[in-house]
Amino acid sequence: MRADYRTVKGPGETEIVIKKSRFIARVTRAETEQEALDFIAEVKKAHHSATHNCSAYLIGEHDEVQKANDDGEPSGTAGFPMLDVLKKQGLKDTAVVVTRYFGGIKLGGGGLIRAYGSAVSEVLKSTGTVERRLHLLMKATVDYTWLGKVENEVRLSPYPLDHMDYADEVSLFIYVPLAEEDKFRDWMADLTNGQAKIGEVRAEFLEFDR
Numbered sequence: 001m002r003a004d005y006r007t008v009k010g011p012g013e014t015e016i017v018i019k020k021s022r023f024i025a026r027v028t029r030a031e032t033e034q035e036a037l038d039f040i041a042e043v044k045k046a047h048h049s050a051t052h053n054c055s056a057y058l059i060g061e062h063d064e065v066q067k068a069n070d071d072g073e074p075s076g077t078a079g080f081p082m083l084d085v086l087k088k089q090g091l092k093d094t095a096v097v098v099t100r101y102f103g104g105i106k107l108g109g110g111g112l113i114r115a116y117g118s119a120v121s122e123v124l125k126s127t128g129t130v131e132r133r134l135h136l137l138m139k140a141t142v143d144y145t146w147l148g149k150v151e152n153e154v155r156l157s158p159y160p161l162d163h164m165d166y167a168d169e170v171s172l173f174i175y176v177p178l179a180e181e182d183k184f185r186d187w188m189a190d191l192t193n194g195q196a197k198i199g200e201v202r203a204e205f206l207e208f209d210r
Contacts, residue, residue, distance in 0.1 A: 002061040004133045005092040006210060012127025018115045020103025025123035027096045030057055033065050036095035040069075043097040051102040054078035054116060057095035058086050073100075077112035085120040091129065096120050130207040135175040137162060137201040138184060143169055146192050153191055159184065160206065175206055 011028045026043055030036035036057040044053045052071045056079050059065035068079030078098065086094055098119045107115055142150055147170050154161050154174060162173040176184040181200075188196045 002134075004131060005061065006090050006129055006131050007092050008094045008124065009128040009130045009207075009209070012123050014119070014123045014126045016115075016119055016122055017103075018111070018118075019105040019107060021105070021107070021115070022099075022101040022103065023115055023119040024099040024101075025096060025119040026099075027094065027120070027123045027127055029093055030059060030095040031093045033057075033059050033067075036067075039095050040097055043099065047099040050099045052078065052100040053097055054082065054100070055095070055097045056080075056083035056086060056120075058083070058091060059093055061092065063087075063092070073112055073116075074109055077109050078116045081113045081117040082120045085117050085124070089124060089129070091124075096123065129210045131210050132205040132207050134178045135204055135206050136178060136181055137204055138174050138176050138181070139171050139199045139201050140174060140188050141169050141171040141197040141199075142192055142195060146195060150188075150191060150196070157187075173201065175204070178203070 008027050008029050011026070013024065013026045015022060015024045024047070028039050030039060036059060040055045047053055052073050054069060054071045054073060056068045057066065066083060068083040070076070070078040082096055082098060086096065098116050140150070150172065154172060160175040162175060164173070165171045185198050188198055
């Protein structure tokens, strides 16, 4: 199971103008290379008349898949600067496309590198990023006589309560950080004098704003 990681909060778009050229940056989360390629194709279709649609993406826990495409700009002046911004911000599973409508004034190699990098920085700033942290969804089952106390303590705790199921007994489904499973079990045992039945449901990532 992969470790906690940072990624883009969701799809986003911004535009900057540099020496009359329009740079439209779009970003999305992409957990597979095919998702990244589909996103790039979608942007290219929407901006088929643009001068360039440059792209970059990082996929995988250790950036196993990383690609950059200059789409006709001088080699190394667009895709790689875009990819570099993603890397420097520590993002995973992220794809970005910067569409350029040429404004008639050449920017030169350095100017292009700055322009494409700035476009990606701006869209990431606008869209925001999240930290995805691995949790265990735990099931704590108690007799109804414990419900009031347990529910109240859970709601006051740092452990998010997902939902409760009511049957012959009541089950509380609670998210616990992966490293705190034993601590949670001990806490619940102390809370209920050992009466709670604790089980694991599944591992799941929760998202927290950065």
